[in-house]
Each structure stands twice: as structure tokens, then as C-alpha cells.
Amino acid sequence: MSTPAPTPALELRQLHKAFGKTAIIRGASLAVQPGERVAIIGPNGAGKSTLFNLISGRFAPTSGEILLNGRRIDGAKPYAINRLGLSRSFQVSNLFTHLSVFENLRCAVLWSLGHRYAFWKFLADLDDANDRADEIMELIKLDKRRDVLAVNLTYAEARALEIGITIAGGANVVLLDEPTAGMSQSETRRFMHLIRTVTEGRTLLTVEHDMGVVFGLADKIAVLVYGEVIAFDTPEAVRADARVQEAYLGSVLAQHGGQT
Numbered sequence: 135m136s137t138p139a140p141t142p143a144l145e146l147r148q149l150h151k152a153f154g155k156t157a158i159i160r161g162a163s164l165a166v167q168p169g170e171r172v173a174i175i176g177p178n179g180a181g182k183s184t185l186f187n188l189i190s191g192r193f194a195p196t197s198g199e200i201l202l203n204g205r206r207i208d209g210a211k212p213y214a215i216n217r218l219g220l221s222r223s224f225q226v227s228n229l230f231t232h233l234s235v236f237e238n239l240r241c242a243v244l245w246s247l248g249h250r251y252a253f254w255k256f257l258a259d260l261d262d263a264n265d266r267a268d269e270i271m272e273l274i275k276l277d278k279r280r281d282v283l284a285v286n287l288t289y290a291e292a293r294a295l296e297i298g299i300t301i302a303g304g305a306n307v308v309l310l311d312e313p314t315a316g317m318s319q320s321e322t323r324r325f326m327h328l329i330r331t332v333t334e335g336r337t338l339l340t341v342e343h344d345m346g347v348v349f350g351l352a353d354k355i356a357v358l359v360y361g362e363v364i365a366f367d368t369p370e371a372v373r374a375d376a377r378v379q380e381a382y383l384g385s386v387l388a389q390h391g392g393q394t
């Protein structure tokens with residue numbers, strides 16, 4: 135008897151999204167297994183951000199299904215999806231700039247515990263939240279910057295804090311939108327290592343334009359072209375896929391002098 139296939143951590147089934155009469159996502163399907171790191175790539179305007187907005191609940195799909203750990207979430211509100219274990223990176227500008235690194239993390243932990251309304255529970259959980267904030271701070275390597283206000287962090291540090299906040303609630307599916315955008319090459323290399331550490335044991339979905347990051351980080355790559363997933367496979371298989379070469383990757387590799 136064969137063992138049943140595991141429930142995907144995240145599954146898209148024939149997802150469609152139109153803005154007015156313009157179809158942007160056109161039957162996208164994808165099944166991401168628990169613990170996989172997946173990069174979504176594709177030409178400008180292919181619908182990558184729209185897909186993230188659908189998964190995280192910012193937009194409701196026109197049709198199709200989204201399942202998180204086997205449970206339908208399409209059309210659910212972002213906070214409800216977050217409570218079910220999916221977290222999306224916030225932009226740096228969403229940090230509390232005049233709180234310290236530690237305070238930002240503690241706020242995120244407390245928010246995820248759902249104690250923003252009950253003050254007595256808030257106090258009881260403060261110790262736990264402090265411990266958890268300390269743990270995350272070590273994980274994102276900002277423990278030496280504990281009391282620095284977010285406004286005074288370097289760009290890369292702020293992005294690390296953003297990722298810390300993203301995982302503060304213990305989400306098992308993490309969406310990162312261009313995590314290394316705006317970083318130097320050496321910062322990018324360090325940051326890839328940090329993303330690996332922080333997402334260990336979690337499922338990661340990332341939109342990324344930097345092919346070095348894509349091929350260095352992802353277990354699998356999903357290629358989105360005109361709102362459809364035209365390939366979903368290992369980096370080696372995607373690189374060798376003739377349709378991908380033709381639709382997208384050929385031109386990207388040419389721009390990068392064939393380097394990935």
C-alpha cells in the first residue's frame with residue numbers, strides 16, 4: 135500500500151484574478167510541500183505581487199481555491215490568514231521606527247498572542263513574550279543591537295528586523311517579497327544565509343528578481359508568465375526547461391551574462 139501524499143503547506147488551485155475586464159492571474163496552480171523554499175520568478179507584470187496579495191488575503195480571487203495546510207483561505211481577511219499560520223513580510227516603513235529592536239519584536243510577539251485587548255493577560259504573558267523576542271533577536275543576529283531604535287538601523291538590519299517580525303507569531307508559511315532588494319552583494323550573501331536560518335523548518339515563498347538569490351536559496355522555482363505557472367520544479371530542471379528559456383529565463387540569463 136502506498137503512503138498517502140502529505141498535505142501541501144500551501145496550494146493554489148486554478149486561481150484567477152481579474153481587475154475589471156483585465157485578467158491578471160489566469161488559472162495559476164501550485165502545491166508547495168511543508169518545509170520547501172520556493173521562489174516565484176517571472177517577467178515584470180506577470181502577476182507575482184498580485185499572487186502574493188491573493189495568498190495573504192489582501193485581494194480576494196475572482197475564482198479558484200487557496201489552501202493553507204489543507205484549509206481553504208481564499209477570500210479570508212489577512213489577519214485571519216495570519217492567525218492560521220501564514221505571515222507575509224512587511225515593508226521596512228511598517229516598523230515602529232521609534233521603538234527599539236527588542237520592543238518591535240516584543241510588540242509583534244504580543245500581537246500574535248492576541249493580547250492587545252486584555253491587559254491582565256498581557257502582563258501574565260509579558261515574560262514569555264520577552265523570552266521569545268530575545269530568541270528571535272538572536273536568530274536574526276540583532277542581539278547586539280537590542281536597544282537601538284529601528285530608525286537608526288542600517289537598511290539590511292531593518293530588513294532583518296522585518297523578517298523577525300514576520301516570524302514572531304510562529305507562522306509555518308512565510309511569504310517574503312523581494313527580501314534582498316536594495317542590498318549590496320555582500321549584504322545579499324549574508325542575508326541569504328540569514329533567511330535560510332530563520333526559515334529552517336518552515337515553508338518559504340519568495341518573490342525575487344535577483345537570480346543569484348533565486349538559484350542559491352530555492353529548493354523549487356515557480357515561473358509565472360502572464361498569470362500562469364508555466365513551470366514548477368527544481369532550479370536545475372527550471373533552468374533546462376525549453377519553455378522557460380523561451381518565455382523568460384533566456385533573456386534574464388543573457389542580461390546576467392549567463393551567470394546565475
Ligand SMILES: Nc1ncnc2c1ncn2[C@@H]1O[C@H](COP(=O)(O)OP(=O)(O)OP(=O)(O)O)[C@@H](O)[C@H]1O
Nearest residue numbers: 153154156158176177178179180181182183184185
Ligand atoms: N489593484 C490593481 N488594479 C488594477 N490592476 C492591477 C492592480 N494590481 C496590479 N495590477 C496590474 O496587474 C499586472 C500584474 O502586476 P503585478 O504587480 O502583480 O506584477 P509583478 O509580476 O509583481 O510585476 P513586477 O515584477 O514588475 O513587480 C500589472 O499590469 C498591474 O498593472
